[in-house]
Amino acid sequence: MKKLMSLLGTLALAFALIVPVSADGHENAMVRVLHASPDAPAVDVYVNGEVAVEGAEFKALTDYLTLPAGDYNVEIKPxxxxExxxxxxxxxxxxxxxxxxxAIGQLANIEIAAMEDDANFEDGKSKVRVAHFSPDAPAVDVAPKGGDPLFSNLEFKAVSDYGTLDAGTYDLEVRPxxxxxxxxxxxxxxxEGGKNYTAFAIGLLEGEPAFEVLLAADGGEMAGAPETGQGGLAQTASMNWLLAAAVLGAAAAGFYVFRRQKQDA
Amino acid sequence: MIAPGADAPDADSKLTTVGFADPLVLSATEIDRQSFHTDTFVPKRLKIPSIDVDAVIQPVGKDRLDRMDTPTDADEVGWYRYGAKAGATGNVVLSGHLDDLRGPAIFANLGELRLGESVTLQRSKKVIEYEVVSVERYRLEDVPLASIFAATQATRLQLITCAGPYDPEHGYRDRIVVTAIAKV
Structure with missing residues (x-):
């Protein structure tokens, strides 16, 4: 029933046009998609009935999509x-x-987990969080090798808060x-300092695809597209019009002079 | 390559599909520990032999309209200081003028780049080479800003310039975006 309702919602939304993204980027939100369902096929992702991602396989993380802020229906299709x-x-x-x-969980129980990514950066520091998307793995801790956990007791579907670490290279381990x-x-x-990350634990402890951890940089410093022209090339086209206007003007003036001469004569 | 007369898709066209961000697979084997830190640099010179570009690069931020800036000198190229450094994981973003008031500028022929062609960034002896993987033209309002400016695990270069009809009030209607991937 839930699926039917969302399907009906989708049909209603499919008729709504996607509003153009604002040129300066102020009103935009940024959304990316991760395929973390171990036994689901390659998928296409639709946003308000329009395809936004094509052929994402298990383990694929997309670039961020640029969308005007608002309410959206996101559908995942084979x-x-x-259809x-x-x-x-x-x-x-x-x-x-x-x-x-x-998209997380085995295909039979697939669901979409949405989370906000931290795009506030700190010089020399990295903010890191862990998302547990391995359906058959137990609750886990993530810790420096042999050390105390940085993230504790994360169960399947849980996403930790961001923790702040000094930039650098770490040897970590995932433990029950x-x-x-x-x-x-x-x-x-x-x-890297000044970057934030999410570590996604995906796959299966028992079976294929095997358990693994993906590291992705989060957020970014957005800007509008640069203004990179002053019209010099386009002016050559409008220059022709100016020239034509000048020629017409000269012709008109000539005609006037001609008339005057005629009248004077 | 985008033919000079080519048109960007209509303004009421569909969502721009996005590519993939290539997350790093963490493993117990020591993979490429260096790749994050070694030899990334603020680029000083851009060379694109196939379209005869050899330009000085200036770091730029954002203008008062929150757009990425471009150097005043139309023969120079801007490097977005909030993006990735040359050779680093993420998006290295460069902007260059299509033209100035008098005529063609440094990126006048950017749209003529073909897939597989080479783009290099330099700073004294440090050099990194990228290979063009896409040349796209968008209406200004359809430019996939997040693919260009947001985080990605890919090692990419994004080159941007103007295109399309010019309107003195709104500037150029379109943008050309060339994406290149670092050669390993």
Missing amino acids: AGDA TVVVATDLSIEAGKFYTAA AGATDVVKALDGVAL
Whole structure:
């Protein structure tokens, strides 16, 4: 029933036109999509009935899409199959903010998890968070090798808050919550100062595709497209008009002079 | 390549589809630990042999309308200081003039670039080469700003200039965006 309702919502929204993105970028929100459903096929992502991402496979993270702030219906469909909706959701997005929408869970229980990404940066620091999107993994801690957890007791579907770390290279490990054995060792994780990151734990502990962790930089410093012309090339075209006008003017003046001479004669 | 007479899609056209941001797969093997930090630099010189560009690069920020800036000198190219450095993970963004009041400027032929052609950024002895992977033309209001300015795990270069009909009040109608990927 829920799916039917969102489908009806989609139909209603499909008739609404997408408002053009503002030129200076002030009213835009930025949204990206992650395919984290281990057994789902490659998908297309539709925003208000229009295709926005094509052929995203498991593990694919898109660039941020630029959308005017507002309410949207996001639908995920099998790649190339516009008729079937795998899962859909409504998203409200605010101007100047960044979001990640992730398709998570096994196909039978697929859902969309939406989160806001931090785009406020600190010099020399990295803000990092962890998203647990591995459906069969237990609750986990993420810690420096052998150290105390930086992120504790994250269950499937949980997204941690951002923690602030000094920029640098870290050897991290994913452990079952409260335990010391290692689910996954992550050596040489390089975090650049002034950037924020989300680490997405995806895949399956038992079976394929295997458990792994993706690191993605979040947010960004947005700007409008630059003004890169002063019309010099276009002026050559309008110059022809000026020239034509001048010729016409001269002809008219000539005619006047001609008339005057005639009258004088 | 975009033919000089080519037109951007209509203003009421559809959403621009986005590409992928290539997240880094973290693993226990020591992969490329250096890739984040080594030899990224603020670019000083841009060379695009196929369209005869050899230009000085100036760092730029945003203008009072919150748009990316472009150097006043129409023969120079602007590097967006809030974006990535040359060779770094993320988007390195460069803007250049199509023309000034007198005629063609440094990026007049940007739209003639073809896929696979080479673009290099330099600062003294440091050089990084990129390969053109897309040449697109958009109406100003359809430019995929987030693909250009927001974070990505890809090592990309974005070159922007104006195109299309000129209106003294609103400037050029279109923008050309050339995307290139760092060669490994």
